[in-house]
Amino acid sequence: MYFQDLILTLQAYWKDRGCLVMQPYDVEVGAGTMNPATFLRVLGPEPWNVAYIEPSRRPTDGRYGENPNRLHQHHQLQVIMKPSPKDIQEIYLDSLRAIGISHVDHDIRFVHDDWESPTLGAWGLGWEVWCDGMEVTQFTYFQQAGGFDLSPISVELTYGLERICMFLQKTENVFDMEFGPGVTYGDVFHRQEVEMSRYCFDASDVDMLLSLFRAHETEAKRLCDMELPIPAYDSCLKCSHYFNMLDARGAISVTERAGYIARVRVLARMCAVAWLESRRTLGYPMLRDSAARSALRLDRDESDAPPKTSGPSKEDGGEQEAGAR
């Protein structure tokens, strides 16, 4: 199966399971989780089912195109289903069958793995899914995002597309993998790996990155104050990206590291607060189930506004609030 067919097959599979097929976000992200189609949409009561490819940048993982497994940029297929369906494990296993991985031939296992993103104030419980000892998917029930307890709970499935495809094609080197007929992954991405590694490790302008980080930090806060969480979140993502770039460059000491992560988390938190407020003000338009609407006392007269979403939960509380406004 070509790399492009793997993508198309999985997208078609999830489309048939009721997911919207969306496109990658146009701001640099380290993982599909950071795409607003995940981070913002898992907040609040509205249902949301989506699948999209996310080219994910990991500046520290670049190896100048010399390592057969490690890449500066890899591709994830990200699926969010909210609320998580009861039979999501079975649905997921069927998606593996759709790409030719069946339990009849392979040892497929759900191995405990808890997930946490300190920058997003998010965590969840779930598994690494193993196929013959190799991790093929991260399977997570989100419990918190932006420091908010989530309800309903979303399930996130993140497929590591390069490694799955290498497994299917039995290739030992990612650059030998066939992207499409007659074109390898290396043909498409090798030069990018070389140049991006050089850029991230050796050539980036640290002063510029630092000033961009600060500029976007200020911008995110300003936009949150103006109740514009969507552009504010773009700036939050920019900060996260510039932090990763600075980290790869070795420009951030161990002591400073935690401080930068906390600063991004403050922004993510502020965006989550503003986004929830904006959805509430809009009356949660994607919440169509009438029982759920009446439970939240929506659709009454104007004066009877929907109740506020629950406040920050204990783990991620005070300090971010203080920073937020």
Next chain:
Amino acid sequence: MKRSARARDLLIEIGTEELPAAAVEPALDALRDRLCASLDAARLGHGALEVYGTPRRLAVITRSVSGRQPDRIKKVMGPPSRAAFDASGTPTRAAEGFARGQGVQIDALEVVDTPKGQYVAARIEEAGQQAEEILPELLHSVVAGMPFKKSMRWGEVGVSFARPIHWLLALLGTSVISFGYGDVASGKRTRGHRFLSPRSFALQSPRTYLERLEKAKVIADVDTRRQKVLEDAQRALAEHDSGWRLRDDPELLREVTQLVEWPVAIVGSFEPAHLDLPPEVLVSEMRHHQRYFSVVDESTGGLAPAFVAVSNTPVSDPDVVRAGYERVLAARLADARYFFDTDSSRRLEQRVDGLGRVVFQEKLGSVLDKVERVRALALWVASRLELEKKQRSLGRAITLAKADLTTGMVGEFPDLQGVMGRYYALADGEPEPVARAIEEHYLPRHSGDSLPSTDEGAIASIADRLDTLAGIFGIDKPPSGTADPFGLRRACLGVVAIILDRRYRFSMTSALSEAIALYEGRLTLDAATTRSRVLDFFRGRLRNLWTAKGYSVDVVEAVLTAGFDDVVAALERVEALTSIKKHPDFLSLAVAFTRASNIFAKAPSIDAQDVDPQLFESPTEKALWKSLMSVQEKVDTCLRSHDYAAALHQMIALRAPVDAFFDGVLVMAEDARVRDNRLIILRGIVDLFGRIADFSKIRSEAQGS
């Protein structure tokens, strides 16, 4: 209508998505304990409880649960007697109202004595409830209250558990106990293996549970499954090469047992060229990342280029799965080799400066700062122990001890800290004792772990831990409750274990003063406060440690109160005191000591320092003084050789003169000079005893506690 009270077995099974492997056994223990306690509280008789579990189910069978509670007579308290009866003994309206409320005749009321006076009471016969009536609520609360390290919610279900619940099976004999949790209602259906027997099926009775599950490709009994994992792995290996055996790894075996419902062992191999990597690295790659068992080649005693993986299911072609397992491991070993080669391209000593960028603790500076303090402290300890000749290798070892923290290999496998340091040091041509001490300075990692085998390793380990204790206490971050992020309890117990193992006699107080001084003002608490808090912490650990070993609390307390500056001596004193406590004269000696120290404590301060024999008024006090002088001298000799038992036996000689003194002499004489003279004798006794223990803490059965 009473149904039969015939006892039946009760089966509960909670069917879940795959539980964390480490969560299964604690959950089974909790399930058994909670159910047992709930049945007892509900007065439902029952036999033994047996638990079964896999990654996808937690189950418990309770034998012979009685069909109903026994009837019981309940006493309900009413108004006080004086309100219930008038002067002539006739029931008042209060009594009538109470009787009516409880549904008993007025003349059936009884009068009972309580600490608050006499009250009327009604005896009410309460018929026992049927088990079927009690169990639904009981089982719900057992399930709802299951404790997990981490719980989660899912979908729109408002409940939490370790992982989502898919089914609940609850059978009392042949009848279903109906209860619900979240969106799941209990029934008689269970499920087999996820892949091998995906359809659910009904169970008629608890009796067939294990058997039916086995047919559905699930081995529900944990011990049986663990045994099967082990035997299958051994058999698969034996078929492969008779000279190989499985590397013993009980912890991995436990984990793998909770990753499979139907174990199938598969042997795989890796490139023999990788065998020149440190075996710890190979084992780590296999066990931590892949949960593969390593293989030992019996002919060499070293690792064989092979592994055993345990699949959760038989597959159509094992070669396909084996190739997959091997492929993943090959990539990992290639990574490990890359780290090893890259790490080895720099000498450890070149990495030392880099530790300046690794934070030990925000307020306490970098790891490099720590290394420098630890080295100074360790050299100080070595000189106290008269181990100057080890100082050179000790100093070198500590300089390099943390340098492996910045290597790629330790970044990948934090567990290998110290181990990699040893390998890299040897590769750099460092002397063997230096390399060994680098590894050993992390020992013991946990209670029961091996201890350093060299003086260099032992002193480095002690110094590293004392530095951490002084620093963290010094910035006022002591452990609280279960939170001990810096592992201070472990650090403290580690120091004690090493000191006792190697019989290192040095002053803990001085060592801590030294450790605190080395922080050069970084600490937020002053030196005296920091030191006394760390010493209190040591005291608490020593008390727990020694009482847990079976020494009585009073003896341990008596010794610790008198001091534990030399921890080795403190334990010797505990041992000596424990054995002499059985001596018939000992108890009265302890009483005499207490009396002396009480009088002395209340006495005004004394100007004179020495006893003046001219002031003696009676031969008893002279006799006591003479005995004291002679005993003091003998005790001094005993203490110099740390013979505390002999010292205590010498002290027993004081019993008769002390008793005579208290019988015949009034300490608080009118003449202040005579009084002071007597107090000085008493102080001599108190001080003498105090060199071993605070005898006033000693309790005996005769004294009560």
